[in-house]
Amino acid sequence: MRLDDILIEEQLADKSQIDEALEYQERYGGRLESHLFRFGYIDEIGLLKALSRQFNCKSVSLTGREIPENILKLISPEIAFRNIILPFDYDPLKNHICFACENPVSRQLVELLEENIRGRTFEFYIALGPVLKAAIVACYRDCLVKSNQNNDGGYSQTPVKSTAAKIPAKISKNHIRLLIYNEDGYDIDSLEHDLKESNAEVVTAYSIPEFVEQYEKHRTHILILIKSGSTIEISEMVGSLISRGVMLEQIPTLLLTDECMIDSLMHLLNSGIEDVLAFDARSLLALKINRIRLRLETEKKRRLSVIQNLGTHGTLEDMNVIDIIQAMGPSEKTARISITGNGRQLTMYLDRGNIIFAECDECTGPEAVYLAIPWDKGIWSVDPIGPEELPEPNNFQSNESILLEGCRQLDEQNREEQEECDFFSMNNYNNI
Structure with missing residues (x-):
């Protein structure tokens, strides 16, 4: 089955997003999934x-x-x-x-x-x-x-x-999405209300299949698992989620349970659980969620600040050619980069973060970039430009x-x- 058909069937991307990525692929080459990822669509x-x-x-x-x-x-x-x-x-x-x-x-x-x-x-x-x-x-x-x-x-x-x-993968500027597992049917109306008041999107699942379905259908920023019972029962629940493809180690995950069970469940931190909290500790839960939210936003701002600080110039001692390309790629910026080192100059043009043109002496395309990668002394500058200033492409390979x-x-x-x-x-x- 074709990847674009799978993406549409799984509701991971819409046709307009795929068409845009395919158009970019037709012009510059590369793989469909790489362009969808670079554009932040998936x-x-x-x-x-x-x-x-x-x-x-x-x-x-x-x-x-x-x-x-x-x-x-x-x-x-x-x-x-x-x-x-x-x-x-x-x-x-x-x-x-x-x-x-x-x-x-x-x-x-x-x-x-x-x-x-x-x-x-x-x-x-x-x-x-x-x-x-x-x-x-x-x-x-x-x-x-x-x-x-x-x-x-x-x-x-x-x-x-x-x-x-x-x-970086894009996170909504306005809210984060929380997915709650609540098979035991705890009364969490007030919790859901407080989270929604803080501009969070909350989805609650009451069974493992429903939870996995929601996890696979939409991107989630925080997982909350609510479960009472014995150590074995709770551990089996966590293991069942992991075996069904829920990547707890990739998403901040909090486990809420009875206070008397916390110590016996700390081993689950090795399975990707970020913390185990008492169900009644609402103030501590709110603090944890706010800290995770702040951490996500801080990481996003940190990445963006790197790109914004590149808007002028620097030295290769502080940021080498590899660092520059890796930082500019996810930025989706259209820019001209000039790098001087070893008595030579590399000029690159980026369209939405991807190198489409490179030139260094007699070398063009990827070969020009290969020449500059070993440079450890020199200067560089990044100048934002408009799409109309881009030259005809001479590179059809991805930055990576x-x-x-x-x-x-x-x-x-x-x-x-x-x-x-x-x-x-x-x-x-x-x-x-």
């Missing part, structure tokens, strides 16, 4: 739901996910960059690796991993392309930077514990694809330089 969770259905496989959200160093080391940066794949979980008891990728049915990818990680089993989870590529760059980019402690000019090849780059290939080339260059350095060191040793 968030990562909604698109993962549709992609998971299309490919009939599991999905994983990488936004803000921390991946430990030992997992990143399971494959080389070269494999990650070249094949757009990222290990994100590992079970040492089963010797089993979970990989995020764009194409979970790729036989070529299976053969590659069978050759490179012999003795281990693995499975693929589909991830949203822009988020996956940004995560790969974020997790492995430190491998590409010259180590300040290496006087011989070598490159560090050790990835560090990294957080996948956060690519350009950064991924640029990092792969830099990794390859670094390894060649290291091999050359090792070769001369060995010759000098033999001549002693």
